[in-house]
Amino acid sequence: MPNDDSRILTTHVGSLVRPQEIIDLMRAKEFTHEYDREELAGRVRSGVAEVVQRQLAEGVDIPSDGEYGKSGFSAYVNERLAGYVPRPKDPKQGVLLNWGRDRIIFRDFYLEYDQTAETASGGPVVCEGPISYIGQSNVQADIDNFKAALSGTGHTEAFIPAVAPGTIELQRKNEYYPTDEAYLFAIADAMHEEYKAITDAGFILQLDDPRVVTQYGMPDPAPTIEEYRRFAALRVEAINHALKGIPEDRVRYHLCWGSWHGPHVTDVPLRDIVDIILGVNAGAYCVEAANPRHEHEWQVWENVKLPDGKKLIPGVVAHTTNLVEHPELIAWRITTYARLLGRDNVMAGSDCGFSQGAFTARVHPSIMWAKLQALTEGAALASKQLWSK
Numbered sequence: 001m002p003n004d005d006s007r008i009l010t011t012h013v014g015s016l017v018r019p020q021e022i023i024d025l026m027r028a029k030e031f032t033h034e035y036d037r038e039e040l041a042g043r044v045r046s047g048v049a050e051v052v053q054r055q056l057a058e059g060v061d062i063p064s065d066g067e068y069g070k071s072g073f074s075a076y077v078n079e080r081l082a083g084y085v086p087r088p089k090d091p092k093q094g095v096l097l098n099w100g101r102d103r104i105i106f107r108d109f110y111l112e113y114d115q116t117a118e119t120a121s122g123g124p125v126v127c128e129g130p131i132s133y134i135g136q137s138n139v140q141a142d143i144d145n146f147k148a149a150l151s152g153t154g155h156t157e158a159f160i161p162a163v164a165p166g167t168i169e170l171q172r173k174n175e176y177y178p179t180d181e182a183y184l185f186a187i188a189d190a191m192h193e194e195y196k197a198i199t200d201a202g203f204i205l206q207l208d209d210p211r212v213v214t215q216y217g218m219p220d221p222a223p224t225i226e227e228y229r230r231f232a233a234l235r236v237e238a239i240n241h242a243l244k245g246i247p248e249d250r251v252r253y254h255l256c257w258g259s260w261h262g263p264h265v266t267d268v269p270l271r272d273i274v275d276i277i278l279g280v281n282a283g284a285y286c287v288e289a290a291n292p293r294h295e296h297e298w299q300v301w302e303n304v305k306l307p308d309g310k311k312l313i314p315g316v317v318a319h320t321t322n323l324v325e326h327p328e329l330i331a332w333r334i335t336t337y338a339r340l341l342g343r344d345n346v347m348a349g350s351d352c353g354f355s356q357g358a359f360t361a362r363v364h365p366s367i368m369w370a371k372l373q374a375l376t377e378g379a380a381l382a383s384k385q386l387w388s389k
Contacts, residue, residue: 001283002157007383009061014161015353016066017365026358052149059376065146072357080135084125100218101266133190164209166235188242199250217266252284259352288351289314301340315351319362330378
């Protein structure tokens, strides 16, 4: 995992707001299937080059490709995994897989909110056959575009996000495998190929896994914490199965409670599952630390020890507000974690992606860049404080 013994390094969660020309072409691909394949590939290639340069210009130490080649942080696997079949939209499908207690409590709010949200695909997909990986050319395109964008910059560390097995499982209904566990581990076996391709190419792999915690808010009534810990532990076991043979220091794990701008009153507390999360075979863990539902959870680390050699990447800027955090606030957040965990064990990041997918920007791009600039300024202030003592 990248390290600097003189300052706090900066990064973010990966997904950045796409240029409109990429959004338009991806919308045509997802919803009408009538698009120019070569034009989209060219737009993505040039877009990745531009977004990498902009990240470096803003002082981001560990950039991503912006996920510009993906329709969504999870939806992209629909074309990389065999075994899934698209189905027409069914109102009951949303209730079964993505409804949850937060939506029941705040039903009137969500009825309005959902009218403004565009989904990342034209409808659900269902597992109807054996899962296998068929996305070799897709992941290679991601790698090639990113390598080309970084060429000549002198930059050596960068990351590519990929979705975790449990999030894939819980967002797609199984009608083939005899048990949930068999389905989960089939996904893990298939996704291993993508994970290894990313790390073999020299990039850090970021595993995106919101569903391991957001699933707590789905059943009504709520599961007991003991029940949920067993559920989460199995998903972590599947992650480690998928990471077999991949060095821990080339993996970081991103945990978040979902990027949508809702109340989130049914989120599972970090303290109840933190030990299970630290069981992921990763060199670093990205957690939400800036949004008002989870900012207080820095206190968890007063009683929890980070495993030796591991790093924490708290989100010190949020995707949940158009307010641009003041660099001094960002510095305070960073130094708080550094005080608890040690300055060498902390990097500065963002809570979640600034765009959940091609069609779901969480903030305007001008605000996104202002937040990343504030992030680097805040990290510089924190570094000055931490290394002047």
